Amino acid sequence: MSIAALNETLPAYARDIARNLEVLAGEDTLNDQQKWGCFLACAHAVGVGPVVRAVEAEAQARLSPEVADAARTAAAIMGMNNIYYRALHIMKNGEYGFMPSKLRMSALNQPGVDRLDFELWSLAVSAVNGCGACLDAHEAELKTQRVPAAAVQTALRIAAVVNAASRVIAGAEAAKG
Numbered sequence: 001m002s003i004a005a006l007n008e009t010l011p012a013y014a015r016d017i018a019r020n021l022e023v024l025a026g027e028d029t030l031n032d033q034q035k036w037g038c039f040l041a042c043a044h045a046v047g048v049g050p051v052v053r054a055v056e057a058e059a060q061a062r063l064s065p066e067v068a069d070a071a072r073t074a075a076a077i078m079g080m081n082n083i084y085y086r087a088l089h090i091m092k093n094g095e096y097g098f099m100p101s102k103l104r105m106s107a108l109n110q111p112g113v114d115r116l117d118f119e120l121w122s123l124a125v126s127a128v129n130g131c132g133a134c135l136d137a138h139e140a141e142l143k144t145q146r147v148p149a150a151a152v153q154t155a156l157r158i159a160a161v162v163n164a165a166s167r168v169i170a171g172a173e174a175a176k177g
Helices: 003-009 012-025 032-046 049-062 065-090 094-098 115-129 132-144 149-176
Strands: none
Touching: 003 012, 003 049, 003 149, 012 032, 012 149, 032 049, 032 065, 032 115, 032 149, 049 065, 049 149, 065 094, 065 115, 065 132, 115 132, 115 149, 132 149
């Protein structure tokens, strides 16, 4: 299934989501690796089968297996880090922020792709997972690398629309019983 086929499965009440998916698939603010890596990482972060399969099909035609695996790695590592660091950020007791996390996260240092691309994907997944601390950290790193605000915004837009499409599909499947 492709993004176009996925759009056809979205109910009429989600026509804005379908249109946004279409627009973002044609977006040129990010290069194809950055864009489709964002799509893939976000789809895996949300984990709704039809959306993951549609994005996987699109990504397979546009990303090398190594790059696709790195995008999935961003979803996996951020799935862990976003929960941990969001909890530290929310908790009133700041003591935990001074303790070593003791969580393995070597993928952050050796992502297997351009570091900037991995940062964009990590930022997008952090938006899906709602971790303000991680969003700030990844956005600061992207700014250090002089990534334009429009590129950061595009990654966030992809995160928002992939999340929305996933929620709509999950809701439609749940309604079927």
